[in-house]
Amino acid sequence: MAKKITIDPITRIEGHLRIDVEVNNGKVSNAWASAQMWRGIEVILRDKNPKDAWAFAQRFCGVCTTVHAIASIRAVENALHIEVPLNAQYIRNLIIAQHSVQDHIVHFYHLSAFDWIDILSALKGDPKKAASIAQSFSDWSGNSVKEFENVKEKLKGFVKSGRLGIFGSGYWGHQAMRLTPELNLILITHYLRALDYQRKAAQAIAILGGKNPHIQNLCVGGVATAINMDNLATINMERLSYLRKLMQESAEFVEKVYYPDLVILANSYKDWFNYGKGVDNYLAVPEFPIDVKNEKFELAGGVFFDGQTKPYKIFNTYKEKYLIDSITESIAHSWYEGKNKLHPWEGETKPHYTGFQENGKYSWSKAPRFDGKAIQVGPVAQLFAIYASDNSEIKRFIDESLQRIGLKIYDLQSTMGRLVARGIRARIMAHISLKFLDMLMENIAKGDIEYANHTEIPDGEFKGVGFHEAPRGTLSHWIVIKDKKIKNYQAVVPSTWNASPRDEKGIMGPYEASLLGNPVIEPEKPLEILRTVHSFDPCIACAVHTIDPKGNEIVKVKVL
Structure with missing residues (x-):
């Protein structure tokens, strides 16, 4: 029945x-x-x-606001056959790519990871062993014994206090969970660090868009993001340099943390390429x-x-x-x-x-x-x-x-295939972000400072x-x-x-x-x-x- x-x-x-x-x-x-x-x-x-x-x-939407702004402005421009200056296209592209980086980090760690990670098992993990495993996948500086020790103690504190917060309603101990205690500890540690790195991508969006979520810089025919290398209140060299720093940091997290964690998950749950x-x-x-x-x-x-x-x-x-x-x-x-x-x-x-x-x-x-x-x-x-x-x-x-x-x-x-595809796309978006930043800077260097067609x-x-x-x-x-x-x-x-x-x-x-x-x-x-x-x-x-x-x-x- x-x-x-x-x-x-x-x-x-x-x-x-x-x-x-x-x-x-x-x-x-x-x-x-x-x-x-x-x-x-x-x-x-x-x-x-x-x-x-x-x-x-x-x-x-209250989360993917940027995408609706972009699609909407394009609809009006398409209806009226309006051209968009190159600088405006590149700025929009940067916002789009960084939004994707942020979105994919959030999805993997904060929206889907707890379907595969077991908090109870992580409490049994050996921080030294976890550090050794993580370092074999990546040379990321955050994969230290001390980092894993701190997170394990933090988890113990949550459990002892009884105030589990975001960890309170998972299916912990479910028989379909199969990661080792050390792998669970690694992924939960990276879950917490991901909160910082998704924020860096969000900061990049805010610099270009004036705000995040709900960017403020679009207009029919371009963007309202003024460009003037000699003005502190506009897009200038200092702002562009800071953008590069933020993008490089989130790109490093994608390459050295998100991607290796995805490999761990995919190899541990290979049967899930047969479902979904x-x-x-x-x-x-x-x-x-x-x-x-x-x-x-x-x-x-x-x-x-x-x-x-x-x-x-x-x-x-x-x-x-x-x-x-x-x-x-x-x-x-x-x-x-x-x-x-x-x-x-x-x-x-x-x-x-x-x-x-x-x-x-x-x-x-x-x-x-x-x-x-x-x-x-x-x-x-x-x-x-x-x-x-x-x-x-x-x-x-x-x-x-x-x-x-x-x-x-x-x-x-497949179910696992969609997670892998999203992780691959995160790598692509991080790469494209830096590429379009270079293209924007090169175009400005040629003397083009147009950013909107009235x-x-x-x-x-x-x-x-x-x-x-x-x-x-x-x-x-x-x-x-x-x-x-x-x-x-x-x-x-x-x-x-x-x-x-x-x-x-x-x-x-x-x-x-x-x-x-x-x-x-x-x-x-x-x-x-x-x-x-x-x-x-x-x-x-x-x-x-x-x-x-x-x-x-x-x-x-x-x-x-």
Whole structure:
């Protein structure tokens, strides 16, 4: 007889994702992914000035704010065919890359590591032995006996006090945990140090963006980050030097700590390359524009069907008709009213909550489809695109990483594979950060200090799309402008692709499909379900409306 398990919330970051599964004979036989809150930002944006859209759009999420700002500003620029100065492109690229470094460090250590690390076991670890093992992987200065001794004592203090805080609700001692006490001690020590190094990437974003989260420096046609080597209040040589220092420090952490820890985890849980594949269609878009017209990019995108690492099509620009025309959203199992399978430019946002219905509507997430197919987005898709485009400069990071763990790129289509792909992407983003800093400095040295093209919204009706390959995968914002105001606005975000409920054909989304066949040793402690869902880095938007369970209005809030 099937056993029903409900985990709500399942996320460690934005707690609005509910997962329901049925377990038969120790394996998942059915699954439902339910986004439990509604953003509503699309509605708020109607009739606003398109030039202000990016500031509102950042509020789609309280964590990955930068990505929505970038996608939104690109949507307006695409609609109006606006060119962006090189300095502005490079500054945006630096913000994007550093956001990715920060995001990936946080995901690996603070959002998914406790699915694989056992605090109780770490308390038995020998600090000297742990230091010896860590030093065999890396020459990082933090891998000292004293460091591991201090962390072990700190853990003992938590346990003795009974105030476990963030360590209070894990499945410690679960029989699916298999790291040695010393490896657990190493990873928990690095967990704590990761808090410092993700902050360095966040500082780099704040220097360029004026603030983090919710950057303040974008404008239609460029950035508001003034450049003047002789002015202390602008981007100058001192600021650029400090940026380099921060980026080098976070890059060293990625190379000497994050990457070796990932190798430890992957080699210790190799059977998890056999679970969690699910939807095997993948989509990535080009990223890091290197010209003013958004026609040339550092990294290509592509679409891949049926688990093939050979692309169905490579995307070299955002203007690819097949890319733009192939995206639709189904609401067959989503809490919305209106027409089904609409393209985002025609998309509707008419919320209608009915309660959780397994065979009916059960999620606030719509079900995006590409060319009629369910799609998985994220680092695996982007690595496929890099590999297929034969970008030798970047491809080496993939080859080195796969070789060290003994994998082929096809193996990334799995629970553990998604963690590995995200770690490889962190290495790539750290490299690209320093590359674009060099490009920015070289361009300024040539005498180019332009950072924005002044833009006014013209009369008429315009449609635009802003694509961005965010840390969680392909993101797109779609805008219709009429009479200098926003007529329609839709966002198709990475977690909408991956958290997608079933569509009108009953086809599952990636979270749901990835859970089928997943082992569940202890139904009362469904650790294995956490592992697979967390491998996607789920982040259900925290900018939400509040509704009464019966659909009654609670309060009206004026939005400026």
